[in-house]
Amino acid sequence: MIYGHFAISLIAEKKVFMDNSQKRKRVLITGCSSGFGLLTAVAAAKTGYDCIATMRNPAKADYLRQALKQAGAEATIDQLDVTDPEAIKAIAAKYAPIDILINNAGILIMGSALDITAEEMQRIFETNFFGAVRLARAVAPQMIERRSGLIINVASLAGLTGHLFNATYSSAKHALIGFSESIRLELKPFNVKVVSVEPGFHKTEIIRANANLTDNFYDKESPMFEYNRGFLRLMLDEVVPRAAEADAVSGKIIEIMQAKKPKAHYVIGKDARVVALARWLGLASLVDNIIYKKFITAVRRENRRAQAKKEARKKP
Ligand SMILES: NC(=O)c1ccc[n+]([C@@H]2O[C@H](COP(=O)([O-])OP(=O)(O)OC[C@H]3O[C@@H](n4cnc5c(N)ncnc54)[C@H](OP(=O)(O)O)[C@@H]3O)[C@@H](O)[C@H]2O)c1
Numbered sequence: 031m032i033y034g035h036f037a038i039s040l041i042a043e044k045k046v047f048m049d050n051s052q053k054r055k056r057v058l059i060t061g062c063s064s065g066f067g068l069l070t071a072v073a074a075a076k077t078g079y080d081c082i083a084t085m086r087n088p089a090k091a092d093y094l095r096q097a098l099k100q101a102g103a104e105a106t107i108d109q110l111d112v113t114d115p116e117a118i119k120a121i122a123a124k125y126a127p128i129d130i131l132i133n134n135a136g137i138l139i140m141g142s143a144l145d146i147t148a149e150e151m152q153r154i155f156e157t158n159f160f161g162a163v164r165l166a167r168a169v170a171p172q173m174i175e176r177r178s179g180l181i182i183n184v185a186s187l188a189g190l191t192g193h194l195f196n197a198t199y200s201s202a203k204h205a206l207i208g209f210s211e212s213i214r215l216e217l218k219p220f221n222v223k224v225v226s227v228e229p230g231f232h233k234t235e236i237i238r239a240n241a242n243l244t245d246n247f248y249d250k251e252s253p254m255f256e257y258n259r260g261f262l263r264l265m266l267d268e269v270v271p272r273a274a275e276a277d278a279v280s281g282k283i284i285e286i287m288q289a290k291k292p293k294a295h296y297v298i299g300k301d302a303r304v305v306a307l308a309r310w311l312g313l314a315s316l317v318d319n320i321i322y323k324k325f326i327t328a329v330r331r332e333n334r335r336a337q338a339k340k341e342a343r344k345k346p
Contacts, residue, residue, distance in 0.1 A: 054080040057287065058121070058128045060112050060165065061135030063090035065234030066184060068097060069280035070132060075103035077284055082125050084110035086135070112161030113153075122168035127176060130287055131169045133162035133206075134184040138236050140261075141244025142254040143197040150244055151198045158202040163209055170213075170222060179222040182286060183210045184279075187230045187302040191309060191317075194325060195261045207295075214294055225292045227283060230302030231273040237265075259336065260329025268324060274299045 057074050061067035062083035071083035075098060083094060083105045091107050098105055110121050112135045122128065136158045139150045166181050173179025188196060189203030207226050214224035231237065247258050279298050286292050297306045308317045 055129040056080040057130040058082040059132040060084050066279045067134040068094050070283050071105055072097045072101050073280045073284050075105040076101045081105035084108050086111040113156045118164045118168050126172050128169050130180045132182045139242040140195050141247050142195050145246035145252050146244040154198045155202050159205045173222040174220040177221045181224045183226050185226045185228050223292050226295050228297045229279045230299030232276045233273045234276045237270050259332045263332045264328040
């Protein structure tokens with residue numbers, strides 16, 4: 031994993047202070063072992079925030095340490111599994127007062143809605159939805175008390191539109207966006223701001239080392255078997271190679287942290303903006319048709335390939 035190429039140089043180096051004191055603003059970020067979390071932690075520390083970078087597995091902290099060192103920045107690294115409610119309460123108390131919470135931790139388990147197991151669905155919701163909800167509920171009272179705060183929820187383009195072979199992930203991200211929009215209004219009287227960030231595909235570990243397939247993905251009895259192969263081919267050939275650079279997202283999150291009046295939604299990446307615009311223009315079915323055609327073409331190609339392999343094996 032190489033994280034040498036940061037957008038940090040583009041970010042003005044200024045110390046970030048609370049409005050009426052000389053104390054630096056404290057930001058707590060989840061899921062900082064890689065991807066957006068790691069990049070945002072480094073960029074926030076470099077920008078002058080008092081950064082608490084959490085991760086579920088501290089054995090992975092060396093990537094972050096290395097990136098911080100390279101950037102000449104410092105952050106506090108602590109352990110937090112967002113599926114552990116007691117640990118969430120403890121961390122919210124340990125680092126109070128938290129000025130900014132970034133709910134970034136997330137997992138992806140790909141598979142059709144028929145194949146994915148109930149346990150896998152549960153795991154996605156526990157991490158991508160309930161983890162963020164629990165953190166927001168743990169930190170919001172401190173913010174309410176101080177009449178100041180910002181909660182940034184990292185949702186996804188998959189939270190704005192359906193996502194084939196990712197129904198559970200998409201559902202959890204839709205739920206997260208619904209939660210963000212709702213508490214944005216509830217917390218407004220207390221000057222606590224809530225933002226939802228909705229990136230399209232970006233090059234992070236979630237589409238590489240951390241990309242999981244359901245345990246049933248290769249189940250030959252599944253009616254989805256042939257379609258699973260095609261979907262995977264589509265991801266590998268068309269989606270992953272075209273994913274955008276991850277520092278676009280961390281850079282935008284830093285901008286949001288510094289905005290006086292942050293918006294409710296930030297759609298990030300060309301793919302996400304095109305899909306969001308098409309939906310806004312009432313052209314959702316056009317986008318669906320394009321994606322479906324690509325998917326079916328990939329399925330047919332993959333099936334031909336599998337058939338050719340089978341026949342080659344039969345030959346003496
Ligand atoms: N990259 C994209 O294309 C994309 C697009 C839209 C939205 N997103 C969202 O962006 C967020 C960050 O993902 P990423 O793209 O940066 O992928 P990533 O590189 O895989 O990072 C995900 C991070 O979440 C952590 N995590 C997973 N389960 C956790 C748990 N139970 N407790 C605490 N941390 C946990 C991972 O830790 P481990 O190292 O321990 O697994 C990792 O640090 C996710 O919410 C994802 O859904 C990503």
